[in-house]
Amino acid sequence: MLAFEKLIIHRFKMPLKHPFANSITTIKDKDVIITELIDENGIKGYGESVAFASPWYTEETTDTVQHMIEHHLWPLIKAQRIEHPRELELHQVRRNHMAKATIEGAVWDLYAKQQKKPLYQVIGGTTNKIPVGAAIGMQSDDQQLLIKIHEALNEGYQRIKLKINPTQDLHILEKVREHFPTIPLMVDANSGYTLKDIDHLKRLDQYNLMMIEQPLAHDDFIDHAKLQEQITTPICLDESINTLADVTTAIELKSCKIISIKLSKVGGFTNAIAIHDYCQAHNVPVWCGGMLEAGVGRSQSLALATLPNFQFPADPGASTRYWHQDIITPEVEVHNGYVTLPEQPGIGYQVYLPAHQKVLT
Numbered sequence: 001m002l003a004f005e006k007l008i009i010h011r012f013k014m015p016l017k018h019p020f021a022n023s024i025t026t027i028k029d030k031d032v033i034i035t036e037l038i039d040e041n042g043i044k045g046y047g048e049s050v051a052f053a054s055p056w057y058t059e060e061t062t063d064t065v066q067h068m069i070e071h072h073l074w075p076l077i078k079a080q081r082i083e084h085p086r087e088l089e090l091h092q093v094r095r096n097h098m099a100k101a102t103i104e105g106a107v108w109d110l111y112a113k114q115q116k117k118p119l120y121q122v123i124g125g126t127t128n129k130i131p132v133g134a135a136i137g138m139q140s141d142d143q144q145l146l147i148k149i150h151e152a153l154n155e156g157y158q159r160i161k162l163k164i165n166p167t168q169d170l171h172i173l174e175k176v177r178e179h180f181p182t183i184p185l186m187v188d189a190n191s192g193y194t195l196k197d198i199d200h201l202k203r204l205d206q207y208n209l210m211m212i213e214q215p216l217a218h219d220d221f222i223d224h225a226k227l228q229e230q231i232t233t234p235i236c237l238d239e240s241i242n243t244l245a246d247v248t249t250a251i252e253l254k255s256c257k258i259i260s261i262k263l264s265k266v267g268g269f270t271n272a273i274a275i276h277d278y279c280q281a282h283n284v285p286v287w288c289g290g291m292l293e294a295g296v297g298r299s300q301s302l303a304l305a306t307l308p309n310f311q312f313p314a315d316p317g318a319s320t321r322y323w324h325q326d327i328i329t330p331e332v333e334v335h336n337g338y339v340t341l342p343e344q345p346g347i348g349y350q351v352y353l354p355a356h357q358k359v360l361t
């Protein structure tokens with residue numbers, strides 16, 4: 001049985017090794033919350049808030065996540081006695097998916113540790129070996145970008161994702177394809193375009209891209225469907241996907257051909273698994289997007305990516321690509337383009353946290 005004794009909130013900043021620039025903002029550091037959930041026998045489960053300090057990507061921020069956990073989610077959860085994490089009831093709180101995922105991830109980790117099984121097996125994963133790709137932020141010059149791509153390929157990453165916007169796309173792709181004509185390549189626009197750019201977007205078809213992630217508005221389905229009709233590059237929705245209902249809408253309207261599932265954005269494992277299963281039943285491939293996660297969130301996103309309908313290399317790669325020092329040991333490592341998850345119970349990594357903490361009982 002899952003009976004929760006206390007929740008410890010750890011909050012701290014982690015500077016990124018390299019600033020990560022996209023069509024909207026540049027991220028220099030991460031405001032991280034780690035939740036440490038402790039059961040009546042002292043077994044601990046961990047979750048991570050992957051929200052950013054400002055609401056540029058979703059409406060949630062680190063502050064709103066902390067507020068929701070302290071004032072709404074922990075009071076809701078601490079009274080619940082359940083046999084399995086999927087019985088956790090969070091529907092009394094609308095949305096706030098990243099806050100929910102922060103606590104829900106800790107419940108799954110705790111449960112897997114009680115069962116003495118790796119988290120990826122508990123969620124139904126079929127392998128512990130996950131192919132990974134590298135997401136490269138916008139660079140100040142083209143030469144720098146080519147170097148970064150070269151380095152990632154040398155480290156074994158199995159596909160490259162570039163951030164684009166309407167003024168930094170065609171000439172960059174031209175250069176990249178000139179140097180790397182056959183690498184698996186995709187782009188992410190983070191809603192940088194509108195349907196008025198349709199003729200421009202059609203020109204991306206010539207670069208043999210695996211997909212274009214979220215070209216249009218963060219909450220749109222109809223314009224994406226109009227665009228998908230006109231371009232051959234598969235559209236992948238990221239920002240538009242927050243719920244299973246969003247996925248059913250996207251598939252029904254043919255707004256995309258691929259879905260990016262982010263564990264945090266859809267509110268945790270139970271919802272993510274439901275979305276995965278729905279997409280699988282409808283022959284729509286999914287893949288695992290990244291959130292510049294620290295080790296706890298990274299290991300949980302990768303655990304999710306062991307489900308069978310994850311069909312493209314995942315975004316979350318080696319800890320060392322992002323952090324001077326991660327909060328887990330061993331750190332997440334990539335060998336020959338794969339992360340191999342540990343077979344230890346739960347997330348399978350030891351967690352080391354800075355001293356600042358707040359205890360909720």
Ligand SMILES: O=C(O)CCC(=O)c1ccccc1C(=O)O
Nearest residue numbers: 057135289290291292293315316
């Ligand atoms: O390497 C990563 O973790 C993913 C990089 C990335 O593209 C991203 C990072 C932060 C927020 C949103 C996105 C995105 O996929 O749009």
Ligand SMILES: [Mg+2]
Nearest residue numbers: 188213214238
């Ligand atoms: Mg994206």
